[in-house]
Amino acid sequence: EIVLTQSPGTLSLSPGERATLSCRASHSVHSSFLAWYQQKPGQAPRLLIYGASNRATGIPDRISGSGSGTDFTLAISTLEPEDFAVYYCQQYYASPLTFGGGTKVEIK
Amino acid sequence: EVQLLESGGGLVQPGGSLRLSCEVSGFTFSNYAMSWVRQAPGKGLEWVSSISRDDATYHADFVKGRFTVSRDNSKNTLYLQMNSLRAEDTAVYYCTKRPGAATDGTFDYWGQGTLVTVSS
Numbered sequence: 001e002i003v004l005t006q007s008p009g010t011l012s013l014s015p016g017e018r019a020t021l022s023c024r025a026s027h028s029v030h031s032s033f034l035a036w037y038q039q040k041p042g043q044a045p046r047l048l049i050y051g052a053s054n055r056a057t058g059i060p061d062r063i064s065g066s067g068s069g070t071d072f073t074l075a076i077s078t079l080e081p082e083d084f085a086v087y088y089c090q091q092y093y094a095s096p097l098t099f100g101g102g103t104k105v106e107i108k
Numbered sequence: 109e110v111q112l113l114e115s116g117g118g119l120v121q122p123g124g125s126l127r128l129s130c131e132v133s134g135f136t137f138s139n140y141a142m143s144w145v146r147q148a149p150g151k152g153l154e155w156v157s158s159i160s161r162d163d164a165t166y167h168a169d170f171v172k173g174r175f176t177v178s179r180d181n182s183k184n185t186l187y188l189q190m191n192s193l194r195a196e197d198t199a200v201y202y203c204t205k206r207p208g209a210a211t212d213g214t215f216d217y218w219g220q221g222t223l224v225t226v227s228s
Contacts, residue, residue, distance in 0.1 A: 045153065
């Protein structure tokens with residue numbers, strides 16, 4: 001099983017600042033089969049990024065993904081009020097599909 | 109517009125059974141794989157079960173032999189039959205659509221979830 005470790009657990013930032021979230025895999029995630037999701041309180045997760053760097057439909061370009069192998073990053077260039085949420089990474093290279101533990105981006 | 113609407117959650121005693129349903133609209137259900145993902149209160153996300161367009165099924169080890177995923181394409185509905193429920197199965201269960209016919213890939217659309225509580 002591929003274990004995904006996200007860091008930091010919580011990121012305290014102000015609107016307008018840049019957020020950088022990390023996702024590290026215990027084994028290489030080949031072909032960059034890595035996705036990112038956003039979840040707001042009381043809501044279902046929403047797909048943001050697939051293939052490590054491709055934005056899903058309707059996702060603004062201030063949100064970007066990068067990385068390969070075992071190290072992946074989600075960046076939000078300029079935080080908007082609606083970006084404060086919990087973010088999860090997920091690998092779909094190997095079964096079972098696994099998620100990281102999440103990073104909470106909170107208002108400082 | 110893609111919509112997934114779960115139902116069937118509730119309170120059940122340990123050892124009991126429950127069947128979750130997910131009625132979908134806005135896409136051709138029979139062409140896509142589907143999955144269930146759960147989230148325990150205050151915890152992260154956990155893949156539970158998947159079914160391909162061709163009815164191949166897959167389950168996480170922690171539910172094998174207890175949960176069964178199925179689909180009825182004539183009703184545009186996905187199911188999760190849950191037997192021998194345990195306290196640790198308490199979670200919000202999300203119905204999710206997959207991007208293609210096979211069960212690999214992301215979870216590109218999610219329902220709003222249905223809460224299952226296992227407690228005496």
